[in-house]
Amino acid sequence: MAPAALSPTAQASSHSPQDIKTKAQQQTSRQRFVDTWTIIRNELLDAFKAQGVPPEAVEWYKSSLDYNVPGGKLNRGLSVVDSVEIFKGRPLTDDEYLKAAILGWGVELAYFLVTDDLMDGSITRRGQPCWYRVPKVGNIAVNDGGMLKSCIFVLVKNHFKREPYYVDLLELYQDMAYITETGQLVDLITAPEDNVDLSKFSLNHYKTIVTFKTAFYSFYLPVALAMTMCRMPVRVEQTTPYQIALDILIPLGEYFQIQDDFLDFAGTPEQIGKIGTDIVDNKCSWCVNTTLAVASPAQRAVLNANYGRKDAACEARVKAVFEEVGLREKYEAYEREAYEQLSAMIDEVPEVESVDGGAVLRKEAFRAFLEKVYKRSK
Structure with a gap:
C-alpha cells in the first residue's frame, strides 16, 4: 500500500541564474522546467512498470517521486538549463531544452535529502513532513532514497547513451554523489545532535563539510553538466575549463552556505x-x-553550557555571545570580501570554444550565479 498522500507544498518562485531576465521571464522559465517533470516522471514509471512489479509497488514509487522531487525551489535544476543557454548564446531548441531539463532533474533527484532527514531526525522539508515521517514510510525511506539515485542513471542512459559524452555524465553524477556522501559523514560524526562537543568544531572542519556537502553538488555539478552537454574541452592550451569552473563555484558555494548559516541566526521567520x-x-x-x-574563556564557557540544548533560554544565551563578538560585523566584512574576490575571478574567465564550435564558456554564467546569491535575504 502506498503511503498516505500528502501533496508537495509549492515554494515561492526564485530567481533563475540569468539575472538579466525580467520577473515574468523568470516565472515562465521556471514553469517550463516544471512542466517537463510530468514527462520525466511518466518515463520513470513506465520503465519501473516494465519490470513486472506489482501495482502497489508502482503506486509507492509514484508517491515517492512526486513527494520528494518537484516541491523545492529548483534552483539547481534551472541552473543546468540556464547555463546551457548561456554557453550556446541562443534560445535552445525543444530537443536541447528537454535534454538540459533531464540533466537538471537529475540534480533535483536529491536522494540524499531523504536519508539525511532520517539520520538527522528532521521534522519538515520544503514545508511538509519529511518523507520518513509520512505514515507507513519510516525506514523504507532508506530504500526510496536509493531508488531516487537510480533514477538519474535510468534517465541518462535513455537519453544520452549514444552521445560521445555519455560516460562523462555518468562519472559527474557518481563523483558528486561520492563527494556529497563524504561530506555527510564528516558532518554526522562532527556534530551529532545528541552529543554536544564543541572541541570538535573549527572553521577548517566547517569548510570541509560545506565544500563536500553543498558546494560540489549544488554549485559545481549544474554548471559542469551544462559544460559537458555543450562539449567544453577538457583542456585548451594551458586552460582547463572545468578547473576554472571549480575554482569559482566551490568558494561561491561556501559563500552561499555561510550566508545561509548567518540568516539562520539573524533572519526572521517571515524573512x-x-x-x-x-x-x-x-x-x-x-x-x-x-x-x-x-571567544574569551568566559564566552566559551557560555557556549559549552548552552549550545545544542533544546531550550529557548539556552539559545538566547548563545545568541547573546554571537552579538558580543560582533558576528554581524564579521559577516558583513566576509560577504564584502567574498564578493570582491569572486567578481575578480569571474572577470578573468577566458572565452573557450566547445569541441564542435557550438558553444562558448562565458563568464556570464558565473556572474549570474554570484548576483543571484549576493545580498540575498532568504
Missing part, C-alpha cells in the same frame, strides 16, 4: 520562511565556529 534551528540542533555552522575562534 527566511522558517525558524532558525542551527543553535538548538548543534549544527557545525559558520556562526558558532567564527565565534569560537575569537
Whole structure:
C-alpha cells in the first residue's frame, strides 16, 4: 500500500541564474522546467512498470517521486538549463531544452535529502513532513532514497547513451554523489545532535563539510553538466575549463552556505520562511565556529553550557555571545570580501570554444550565479 498522500507544498518562485531576465521571464522559465517533470516522471514509471512489479509497488514509487522531487525551489535544476543557454548564446531548441531539463532533474533527484532527514531526525522539508515521517514510510525511506539515485542513471542512459559524452555524465553524477556522501559523514560524526562537543568544531572542519556537502553538488555539478552537454574541452592550451569552473563555484558555494548559516541566526521567520534551528540542533555552522575562534574563556564557557540544548533560554544565551563578538560585523566584512574576490575571478574567465564550435564558456554564467546569491535575504 502506498503511503498516505500528502501533496508537495509549492515554494515561492526564485530567481533563475540569468539575472538579466525580467520577473515574468523568470516565472515562465521556471514553469517550463516544471512542466517537463510530468514527462520525466511518466518515463520513470513506465520503465519501473516494465519490470513486472506489482501495482502497489508502482503506486509507492509514484508517491515517492512526486513527494520528494518537484516541491523545492529548483534552483539547481534551472541552473543546468540556464547555463546551457548561456554557453550556446541562443534560445535552445525543444530537443536541447528537454535534454538540459533531464540533466537538471537529475540534480533535483536529491536522494540524499531523504536519508539525511532520517539520520538527522528532521521534522519538515520544503514545508511538509519529511518523507520518513509520512505514515507507513519510516525506514523504507532508506530504500526510496536509493531508488531516487537510480533514477538519474535510468534517465541518462535513455537519453544520452549514444552521445560521445555519455560516460562523462555518468562519472559527474557518481563523483558528486561520492563527494556529497563524504561530506555527510564528516558532518554526522562532527556534530551529532545528541552529543554536544564543541572541541570538535573549527572553521577548517566547517569548510570541509560545506565544500563536500553543498558546494560540489549544488554549485559545481549544474554548471559542469551544462559544460559537458555543450562539449567544453577538457583542456585548451594551458586552460582547463572545468578547473576554472571549480575554482569559482566551490568558494561561491561556501559563500552561499555561510550566508545561509548567518540568516539562520539573524533572519526572521517571515524573512527566511522558517525558524532558525542551527543553535538548538548543534549544527557545525559558520556562526558558532567564527565565534569560537575569537571567544574569551568566559564566552566559551557560555557556549559549552548552552549550545545544542533544546531550550529557548539556552539559545538566547548563545545568541547573546554571537552579538558580543560582533558576528554581524564579521559577516558583513566576509560577504564584502567574498564578493570582491569572486567578481575578480569571474572577470578573468577566458572565452573557450566547445569541441564542435557550438558553444562558448562565458563568464556570464558565473556572474549570474554570484548576483543571484549576493545580498540575498532568504
